Amino acid sequence: MLFNSLSFIVFLVIVLALYYSKLFNWTGKKRMLLFASYVFYGLWNPPLVILLWISTGVDWITGKKLSTEENQKKRKLWLLLSMCVNLGFLGFFKYGNFLLENFTHLMNSIGVEYQAQPMDIILPMGISFYTFQTMSYTIDMYLKRTERAKTFLDFALYVTFFPQLVAGPIVRAGDLISQFYEEKRATINQFIWGTFLLTIGLFQKVVLADTLLSDTSDEVFGAKGVLSGLDAWTGTLAFSGQIFFDFAGYSTCAIGIALMLGIILPDNFRYPYAAIGFSDLWRRWHISLSTWLRDYLYIPLGGNKHGILRMYVALMVTMLLGGLWHGAAWTFVIWGALHGIYLVIERLLRNKIHIKINAINGIFLALLTYTLVNFTWVFFRAREFSTAKNIITSMLFMNSDGEKLLQTFDILKVFVLITLLFICHWVMRNTSMEEVSKKTSPWLLGIAWAVMFFLIAIAQGSGEQFIYFQF
Amino acid sequence: MNLKQPLFIAITLSIICLLSWEIYWRSQGKIPDLDDDKNLWAVQRAKVDNATENDAVLLGSSRVLFDFQLDEWQAETGVRPIQLASAGASPLPIFHDIVNNTNYKGTILVGVTPGLFFSTTYPEASPWKRAQSRVDYFKDRTYAQRLNHWLSLPLQKNFVLVSTSEEGWSDDIDLKSLLNNISISNRTGKPQYPPFNSFAYIEEDRNNPMSKKTATDTVFANSIKTVWKFLIMGNQNPPEREATTNFFLADAKKFMERGGNLILVRCPSSGWIKGGEDKFLSREEFWEPLVNASKAKAYYFEDYNQFKNLICPEDSHLSAKDARFFTTELVRIMKADGALSNSKTN
Numbered sequence: 001m002l003f004n005s006l007s008f009i010v011f012l013v014i015v016l017a018l019y020y021s022k023l024f025n026w027t028g029k030k031r032m033l034l035f036a037s038y039v040f041y042g043l044w045n046p047p048l049v050i051l052l053w054i055s056t057g058v059d060w061i062t063g064k065k066l067s068t069e070e071n072q073k074k075r076k077l078w079l080l081l082s083m084c085v086n087l088g089f090l091g092f093f094k095y096g097n098f099l100l101e102n103f104t105h106l107m108n109s110i111g112v113e114y115q116a117q118p119m120d121i122i123l124p125m126g127i128s129f130y131t132f133q134t135m136s137y138t139i140d141m142y143l144k145r146t147e148r149a150k151t152f153l154d155f156a157l158y159v160t161f162f163p164q165l166v167a168g169p170i171v172r173a174g175d176l177i178s179q180f181y182e183e184k185r186a187t188i189n190q191f192i193w194g195t196f197l198l199t200i201g202l203f204q205k206v207v208l209a210d211t212l213l214s215d216t217s218d219e220v221f222g223a224k225g226v227l228s229g230l231d232a233w234t235g236t237l238a239f240s241g242q243i244f245f246d247f248a249g250y251s252t253c254a255i256g257i258a259l260m261l262g263i264i265l266p267d268n269f270r271y272p273y274a275a276i277g278f279s280d281l282w283r284r285w286h287i288s289l290s291t292w293l294r295d296y297l298y299i300p301l302g303g304n305k306h307g308i309l310r311m312y313v314a315l316m317v318t319m320l321l322g323g324l325w326h327g328a329a330w331t332f333v334i335w336g337a338l339h340g341i342y343l344v345i346e347r348l349l350r351n352k353i354h355i356k357i358n359a360i361n362g363i364f365l366a367l368l369t370y371t372l373v374n375f376t377w378v379f380f381r382a383r384e385f386s387t388a389k390n391i392i393t394s395m396l397f398m399n400s401d402g403e404k405l406l407q408t409f410d411i412l413k414v415f416v417l418i419t420l421l422f423i424c425h426w427v428m429r430n431t432s433m434e435e436v437s438k439k440t441s442p443w444l445l446g447i448a449w450a451v452m453f454f455l456i457a458i459a460q461g462s463g464e465q466f467i468y469f470q471f
Numbered sequence: 472m473n474l475k476q477p478l479f480i481a482i483t484l485s486i487i488c489l490l491s492w493e494i495y496w497r498s499q500g501k502i503p504d505l506d507d508d509k510n511l512w513a514v515q516r517a518k519v520d521n522a523t524e525n526d527a528v529l530l531g532s533s534r535v536l537f538d539f540q541l542d543e544w545q546a547e548t549g550v551r552p553i554q555l556a557s558a559g560a561s562p563l564p565i566f567h568d569i570v571n572n573t574n575y576k577g578t579i580l581v582g583v584t585p586g587l588f589f590s591t592t593y594p595e596a597s598p599w600k601r602a603q604s605r606v607d608y609f610k611d612r613t614y615a616q617r618l619n620h621w622l623s624l625p626l627q628k629n630f631v632l633v634s635t636s637e638e639g640w641s642d643d644i645d646l647k648s649l650l651n652n653i654s655i656s657n658r659t660g661k662p663q664y665p666p667f668n669s670f671a672y673i674e675e676d677r678n679n680p681m682s683k684k685t686a687t688d689t690v691f692a693n694s695i696k697t698v699w700k701f702l703i704m705g706n707q708n709p710p711e712r713e714a715t716t717n718f719f720l721a722d723a724k725k726f727m728e729r730g731g732n733l734i735l736v737r738c739p740s741s742g743w744i745k746g747g748e749d750k751f752l753s754r755e756e757f758w759e760p761l762v763n764a765s766k767a768k769a770y771y772f773e774d775y776n777q778f779k780n781l782i783c784p785e786d787s788h789l790s791a792k793d794a795r796f797f798t799t800e801l802v803r804i805m806k807a808d809g810a811l812s813n814s815k816t817n
Contacts, residue, residue: 001615006622043615192474211647408655442473446480453481454488460635460645 001040003198003253004206011040012257019261026183030153033261037162041125048124051089056159058085059134060152066141067148075142082138086131094128096121098328126166128325132292134159137173139296146174154180163257167250169268169288176263184262193434196449197256200433203452204249211459212417213242216410220391221381228402230411232394236374238414239381241421244273247286270432273373274425276357276365278342281373293322312347316340326380331388335379342372363426370422489632496631496644505627507536507558507673508637510620513609515677518553519569524577524730525550527811530565531582533558534738537671537788539580541678543798548811552580554677558638560602561587563718568606570722570731578732578811581719583761585737585752586703589710592718596708624675641666662705667698670785680791686784695785699744710752716761723765733767734810739778739797744786768810770801 001008015036019029042049062082069075091099097118107114137158140146149155158177164170186194220227220235227235251268258265268288275281282290301314316337323336355361375392382388394402428436437445505511519528527550529535535556545551555565562581569575582588590598626633635645641652657663670685670692684691727733737758740748754771762769772778777800781793789797805811 005615005619006626007615007618010622043618044613046614189474192478195478196474207646211650215647404659406658408658409650409653411658412655413650442476443480445474445477447484449477449481450484450488453485454492455646457485457489458492458632458644458646460633460647 001043003250003257004202007043011036016260020185027153029183030157030180033162034153034157034160037157037160037165040162041160041165044125045122048122051093051124051127052130052160055086055089055130055134056156058082059138059159060149060155062138063141063148063155066138079138079142083135086135086138089124090127090131093121093124095324095328129168129170130159130165132170132289132325136170136292136296137177140173146172147178149173149177150181161258161263163254163261163263164265167247167254168286169251169254169265170292171265171288175266179263186260186262190262191260194256194259194261196437197252197259199256199449199452199456201249201251201253201256202456204245204252206459207452207455208417209242209245209249212413213238213245216406216414217242217381219405221383221387223387223390223403223405226390226399226402227394228399228404229394229397231402231405232391233374234406234411234414236378236381236391236395237418240273240370240374240377241414241418243377243380244269244421271425271428273370273422274366274429275369276362277369278339278346278372281369282339282343289322289325293318293325297321312344315343315347319343329383331379331382331385334388335376338376338379342376366426366429367422493630493632496634501631501634501644502672503627503629503631504634504669504672505624505675506634506636507677507679509605509608510612510616510623511673511675511677512555512557512605513612514620515553515555516568516605516609519555519573519575522553522573522575522577525812526575527552527578527580528569528575529554529556529580529582530562530569531556531580531736531738532560532562532584532587534584534740534788535562535580535582535736536677536679537681538582538738538794538797540680540791540795540798541676543795544802547799547802547806551676554679556582556677557602557605559587559598560605561590561598561715562602563588563592563715563722564599564602564606566719566726567722568609570726574729576726576729576731578734579726580734580736581767583735583737583758584740585748585757586710588719589712589715589752589757591708591711592714593711636669638669640669642668662701665697665701666694668694670695671788680794681784681788683791686790686792692784696743699786703744703747710757712757712760716764719761720764723767727767732810733765734805735762735765735767735769736801737769737771737773739772739781739783739789740787741781741783742786744783768805768808770804772797775800775804 001011015033018024018032024032038049038052041052059082062078065078066075069078100116100119104114104116137146137149137155141148149158154177157180158171158173161171161176217235217239220231221239223231248269255265255267266288268286270284270287272281272285275284298314298318301317302310303314304311319336319340320333321336323332323334323339326332326335355365357365375395378388378391378395382391390399393399522528527544527548529539529552533556536554536558539552539554539556541551541554555569556562557565566579566581569579587598590596593599594603623633631644634643635648636643639648639651641648643649654663668691669682671679671681673679685695686692723733737754758769758771772781778797781789781797784790788794802811
């Protein structure tokens with residue numbers, strides 16, 4: 001079920017009505033939320049709920065064993081079991097065809113005749129998100145960083161909680177399970193603020209991403225020929241905006257919906273396009289994934305505790321796997337590699353050049369960071385390397401006779417919107433929406449809210465999927 | 472921070488804005504209508520799975536959609552046909568789906584619009600892809616998508632402001648379409664697609680009469696003719712007569728062998744379009760070999776005096792009034808031939 005659909009509106013109204021009715025006690029409400037979460041997921045593909053159940057069951061049992069087992073060898077075996085099941089599902093469903101394809105290429109390249117038909121596998125929606133979430137629980141249990149969930153119901157709800165089930169934020173057990181222990185009710189202000197966040201999230205997705213930016217990006221990245229520099233830049237900027245509004249929109253909706261239930265989810269984006277440098281970017285973009293990768297991959301690989309070389313290797317491996325997490329294609333690996341290289345270069349430069357950031361050089365560095373990020377988005381969006389190559393060379397103005405694909409209005413629309421996006425991120429980089437809203441007059445807030453709602457209503461979003469559902 | 476006041480302001484202003492929007496578009500002549508999208512089509516396609524030998528399925532391009540009126544068909548036969556024709560699309564992928572993925576052995580009427588029927592078997596070509604994408608959607612649609620469609624129907628039937636289309640008509644009023652109509656200059660230097668406005672109203676069971684405006688407003692009808700000229704003159708792909716005929720014949724043979732009743736119909740066209748069809752997709756070279764090889768019952772509109780003088784307002788489809796006449800008369804002819812049985816019980 002998509003947040004930007006009629007069925008979700010009806011679903012949410014029913015869930016809220018039951019949640020705030022006096023029909024259930026707190027355990028009953030949690031059961032209702034769990035059931036609703038399975039319905040939310042199952043309305044897309046009912047049989048794939050079984051994967052959620054298996055993942056939940058395995059990690060619940062593993063967590064239970066890890067909480068009592070003292071034998072280190074046995075603890076390791078339990079952790080291994082959980083990792084095998086979770087990563088096994090992820091590997092099969094998400095990377096099965098990718099591995100098969102690469103194996104075939106490898107065989108053919110060493111002269112072995114081998115052909116394999118791609119397997120007909122459905123990618124379960126949000127599998128990367130809930131897999132990482134359940135794995136964090138088991139790993140934290142193994143490392144004794146978190147308490148075991150008190151009841152199976154609390155744990156199952158933690159794995160399946162519908163607002164963040166399919167596209168995050170990826171929440172740690174310690175941050176969410178403990179919220180289920182005591183009855184939660186949103187205050188009136190929390191409820192209204194949650195509704196406001198839901199409106200903003202839908203506005204970002206339906207109006208900004210789908211209505212204003214997606215067509216331009218699709219047109220440019222779907223082009224067969226070589227484009228002019230202006231067209232390539234417009235398409236890439238459009239995608240940079242589209243993916244931000246799409247994903248941040250989902251996260252904002254998720255946080256808002258959870259808040260309407262009195263549950264607090266962590267921020268997932270903090271105005272990333274105003275980041276100064278790439279370490280800053282990853283503190284602002286998809287925060288729940290970048291902190292997951294830091295805690296469960298980068299630090300176990302050695303982090304910055306074992307010398308500079310090891311740190312750079314850990315950084316590159318983390319970013320390469322982070323790229324692969326997004327999709328089973330080499331273009332995603334290149335995307336991750338570019339981010340890894342950017343981070344390594346930034347750390348090298350930071351040791352040699354010391355700049356005191358002020359408003360002028362800050363905005364210049366933020367713009368530079370954003371420009372470099374756009375080159376990475378080309379690999380993220382392009383389905384083929386040839387497309388990425390064409391776009392990159394055009395962005396470097398190496399194709400002087402490239403085709404003019406876009407109309408003037410489309411170019412203006414993208415540049416105006418992206419400029420506003422960048423300014424907005426720059427202005428907001430050290431504050432939060434909540435802080436700003438406190439200083440805004442109720443009239444202005446109400447008018448802005450109404451404008452967003454009106455534009456969502458007339459945009460008539462056709463229920464297009466969120467980009468991150470495929471990851 | 473007290474958020475009740477902004478919420479109250481937002482709700483009040485939203486209601487005022489949406490009401491104003493609704494009233495404005497109604498004052499511009501818009502009326503609530505359904506979108507002939509993949510969901511509407513899929514609901515009809517699902518009916519084929521449980522259809523019996525007494526049922527009838529209509530396949531083809533937009534001519535079958537416009538020219539066969541379901542009320543008239545039902546009045547003559549007692550059976551309401553399942554309308555699966557798809558505008559701008561080849562009927563071949565849909566016929567292939569029904570023959571190969573169902574056990575249906577009732578009547579299938581296939582409309583032969585030469586420019587689309589004989590266009591291609593290439594999966595990425597528009598006439599094929601448009602039809603195949605509907606077949607794929609029918610197979611893959613989720614329960615959530617079914618529910619969304621079901622919930623959207625009462626809204627579509629009652630509010631103009633939710634009016635939008637999968638086709639992307641020039642007179643759509645969703646935000647994206649309104650923005651797409653803004654043009655500053657033609658930077659690409661390529662010919663611009665002429666305005667293509669919706670010219671029919673579709674009902675829930677996909678009964679699709681032409682709008683009155685198209686039948687009576689010559690200027691409006693001419694704007695549709697301009698689109699046909701743009702599309703036809705811009706099409707550089709020659710017809711694939713052999714490939715399309717052979718593809719269809721294989722499915723036709725299979726369908727008739729299991730007892731299915733196959734009927735081919737060439738619906739009326741007129742003016743510039745008719746001239747082009749006669750010249751480049753002639754009856755002798757395209758229609759006759761198909762009919763002879765398929766051994767299906769076949770009806771060519773020009774063979775019947777009552778249809779010879781029918782004029783299509785925009786050269787390709789009948790007005791609602793003429794479509795009602797055409798349906799009634801053709802069904803009577805088919806019944807007289809034994810091509811259709813009369814299951815009507817009085």
